[in-house]
Amino acid sequence: MSILAVGSVALDSVETPFGHAERVIGGSAVFFSASASLLSDVSVVGVVGDDYPLDQLAFLKKRGVDLSAIQIESGESFSWVAKYHSDLSSRDTLETRLGVFGGFNPRIPKELQQSEYVFLGNIDPTLQHQVLDQVDSPTLVACDTMNYWIEGKRESLVDLLARVDIFMLNDEEARQLSEKTNLLQASRWIQERGPRVVVIKKGEHGAALFADDWVFFVPGFPLEQVFDPTGAGDAFAGGLLGYISKKNSTSVADLRRAVVYGSVLGSFAVQKFSIDGLRDLTESDIFRRVKQLNAMTTFEIDEGVEDFA
Amino acid sequence: MSILAVGSVALDSVETPFGHAERVIGGSAVFFSASASLLSDVSVVGVVGDDYPLDQLAFLKKRGVDLSAIQIESGESFSWVAKYHSDLSSRDTLETRLGVFGGFNPRIPKELQQSEYVFLGNIDPTLQHQVLDQVDSPTLVACDTMNYWIEGKRESLVDLLARVDIFMLNDEEARQLSEKTNLLQASRWIQERGPRVVVIKKGEHGAALFADDWVFFVPGFPLEQVFDPTGAGDAFAGGLLGYISKKNSTSVADLRRAVVYGSVLGSFAVQKFSIDGLRDLTESDIFRRVKQLNAMTTFEIDEGVEDFA
Numbered sequence: 107m108s109i110l111a112v113g114s115v116a117l118d119s120v121e122t123p124f125g126h127a128e129r130v131i132g133g134s135a136v137f138f139s140a141s142a143s144l145l146s147d148v149s150v151v152g153v154v155g156d157d158y159p160l161d162q163l164a165f166l167k168k169r170g171v172d173l174s175a176i177q178i179e180s181g182e183s184f185s186w187v188a189k190y191h192s193d194l195s196s197r198d199t200l201e202t203r204l205g206v207f208g209g210f211n212p213r214i215p216k217e218l219q220q221s222e223y224v225f226l227g228n229i230d231p232t233l234q235h236q237v238l239d240q241v242d243s244p245t246l247v248a249c250d251t252m253n254y255w256i257e258g259k260r261e262s263l264v265d266l267l268a269r270v271d272i273f274m275l276n277d278e279e280a281r282q283l284s285e286k287t288n289l290l291q292a293s294r295w296i297q298e299r300g301p302r303v304v305v306i307k308k309g310e311h312g313a314a315l316f317a318d319d320w321v322f323f324v325p326g327f328p329l330e331q332v333f334d335p336t337g338a339g340d341a342f343a344g345g346l347l348g349y350i351s352k353k354n355s356t357s358v359a360d361l362r363r364a365v366v367y368g369s370v371l372g373s374f375a376v377q378k379f380s381i382d383g384l385r386d387l388t389e390s391d392i393f394r395r396v397k398q399l400n401a402m403t404t405f406e407i408d409e410g411v412e413d414f415a
Numbered sequence: 416m417s418i419l420a421v422g423s424v425a426l427d428s429v430e431t432p433f434g435h436a437e438r439v440i441g442g443s444a445v446f447f448s449a450s451a452s453l454l455s456d457v458s459v460v461g462v463v464g465d466d467y468p469l470d471q472l473a474f475l476k477k478r479g480v481d482l483s484a485i486q487i488e489s490g491e492s493f494s495w496v497a498k499y500h501s502d503l504s505s506r507d508t509l510e511t512r513l514g515v516f517g518g519f520n521p522r523i524p525k526e527l528q529q530s531e532y533v534f535l536g537n538i539d540p541t542l543q544h545q546v547l548d549q550v551d552s553p554t555l556v557a558c559d560t561m562n563y564w565i566e567g568k569r570e571s572l573v574d575l576l577a578r579v580d581i582f583m584l585n586d587e588e589a590r591q592l593s594e595k596t597n598l599l600q601a602s603r604w605i606q607e608r609g610p611r612v613v614v615i616k617k618g619e620h621g622a623a624l625f626a627d628d629w630v631f632f633v634p635g636f637p638l639e640q641v642f643d644p645t646g647a648g649d650a651f652a653g654g655l656l657g658y659i660s661k662k663n664s665t666s667v668a669d670l671r672r673a674v675v676y677g678s679v680l681g682s683f684a685v686q687k688f689s690i691d692g693l694r695d696l697t698e699s700d701i702f703r704r705v706k707q708l709n710a711m712t713t714f715e716i717d718e719g720v721e722d723f724a
Contacts, residue, residue, distance in 0.1 A: 311620040325632035362714040393720045405671040411702045
C-alpha cells in the first residue's frame with residue numbers, strides 16, 4: 107500500500123554538543139518519508155520556496171518516494187534554527203521563519219485522493235482538517251502534533267481527533283492536551299474523542315501504544331551516542347506507519363511490531379544530522395535492530411505463573 | 416535462600432496530591448523487606464529510637480521476616496518529612512531528623528554473617544563497607560544509593576563498587592556518578608569499577624538492566640493512579656533480590672525475570688501510603704502483574720527477520 111504524507115519540508119540549522127549543521131533538509135514530511143520509504147511507498151504533499159535544494163531530495167525519489175505534489179512557491183522555504191542543551195533532551199528554538207509555509211494550502215492531487223493510508227505530519231490542525239476534506243475514505247489516518255498547536259489551536263485539534271485512527275504525541279503533549287498527569291488516563295481521554303490507538307512517544311524511554319483493551323511498551327533502542335534528536339518523532343511515525351502500510355494490517359500483532367519499527371527507525375534518525383542516519387539504511391540494518399530489541403525485552407514467565415489470569 | 420538487608424528504619428510524614436500520612440513506618444530496610452519477604456526469607460539489620468512503633472512491624476514478623484537484629488537505642492527514630500509535587504515525579508524534603516540513625520553502627524549478628532545474599536540499602540557508603548566487613552564471602556551483594564552519597568561520600572562509594580555484584584540507582588544518579596549523560600556509557604563506567612550488573616531505575620519508565628554483553632528493559636507497570644512514590648525503589652530492590660534469592664540463581668533468564676518482579680513490586684508499593692500497598696499482597700497478585708507485563712512487552716518478529724544476526 108502507499109502512504110500519503112502531508113507535512114513540512116524545511117531547512118534546519120541545528121547545533122548539538124557534537125557539531126552543527128547549516129540549512130540541511132528536514133521537516134516532518136521529509137523525516138517521515140525518509141523513514142517510511144524504507145518499508146512502503148510514500149507520496150509527499152508539502153510546500154517549499156524557490157530557494158529549496160530539491161536536488162538533495164533526489165535520493166528519496168530514487169527510493170521511490172513520489173515528490174511530484176510538493177508545491178514550489180516563490181519566496182523562502184520554512185527554516186528553523188535550534189540549539190540543543192548538553193543532555194540533548196531539551197533545546198532552544200532560536201529562529202523560526204515560516205516563509206512560504208505560512209501560506210501553505212495543501213492541495214491533494216486527484217490520483218492521491220484515494221490513498222489508503224494518510225499521515226498528517228505536525229502542522230496546523232486546520233490544514234490537517236483540509237487534507238482529510240480532500241481524501242476519500244482512507245483505511246487509516248495517523249496524525250502527529252506538538253505543544254504549539256495544543257496551545258494555539260486546541261479546538262481544531264480536538265475536533266480533528268474524531269477523524270484520526272492513530273494519534274501520536276509525546277508524553278508531555280499528552281498530559282497537556284488531556285490535562286491529566288497519568289498517561290493511562292491521558293490516553294483514554296484522547297481515545298474517547300476518536301482515535302482507536304494512541305501512541306505516546308517518550309524519547310529515550312521509548313514509546314507506549316494504548317488500544318481498546320491492551321497496552322504495549324517498547325524501549326528506545328539504546329545508543330552509545332545520540333547525535334541530533336531532530337526528526338526522531340517523524341522517523342518513528344515513518345517506521346510505524348511504513349510497517350502498517352507494508353503489511354496492510356492493523357492486527358494486534360502487527361500494531362505491536364509497528365511500534366517496534368517506529369522505535370528502530372527513530373534510533374537511526376538520531377545518529378546523524380538531518381536525514382543522514384536514514385539515508386544508506388538497508389532492510390537488514392533495520393531487521394537487526396528489531397531482533398535486538400526483541401532480545402532486550404523478552405522474558406519467559408515461570409511455570410505455573412501462566413495459570414494466573 | 417535468605418537475604419540480609421541493612422538499611423534505614425524510619426518514620427515518614429508524606430504529603431501527596433491525594434492525601435497525607437503522619438509518621439508512618441518507612442525507610443529502605445522496611446520497604447525492601449516488605450517487598451522481598453513476599454518471595455524469600457529476609458533478616459533486617461537497622462536501628463530505631465525508643466519512640467518507634469515496633470508493633471507496626473508485626474505483620475512483617477508474621478511473614479517470617481527476622482527483625483531481631485534491629486537495634487533499639489534511646490532517642491528518637493530517623494524521621495523524614497516530604498511533600499510531593501502535583502506530577503509526583505519530584506518532591507521537596509521538608510525535614511530530615513537523623514535521630515539515633517545518625518550514630519548507626521551496623522552490627523551483624525554471628526548467625527547472619529554467613530548470609531548468601533546481602534542487600535545494602537541506601538545508607539552512608541561507609542556503613543555499607545562496614546556491613547561487608549562483617550559478612551563472610553556472600554554469594555551476591557546488591558547495593559542501592561542516592562544523590563546525597565554521590566555528592567558527599569563519592570570516594571567511599573566508588574571504592575564500594577568493587578565489592579558489589581548488583582548496583583542499583585536511578586537514571587539521574589547514574590549520570591551524576593559516572594559524569595556521563597548516556598546511560599549505556601554510565602552503566603559501563605560503573606561496571607568497570609566492579610558490579611557485574613547495573614540496574615538503572617527510571618521511575619514510571621521502568622528499569623534497565625545492564626550486564627556484560629546484554630541489556631534488558633522492563634516498563635513501569637502502568638497504573639491508573641500513583642498514590643505515593645515513597646519506597647518504590649526499595650520495593651523494586653526487594654522484588655529483584657527476593658526473586659534471585661528464591662530461585663538461588665543469577666542466570667540470564669532469572670536476572671531478567673528478577674527485574675520484572677522488581678517493577679511489579681515497585682508498582683504495588685506506590686498505590687498506597689507507607690508499606691500498605693505491600694501488606695496484603697498474595698503470590699497470585701504478583702503473578703498476575705508479571706503475566707500482564709509479559710503481555711505488554713512481547714512481540715513476535717516476522718518470519719525471515721530472525722535470520723539477521
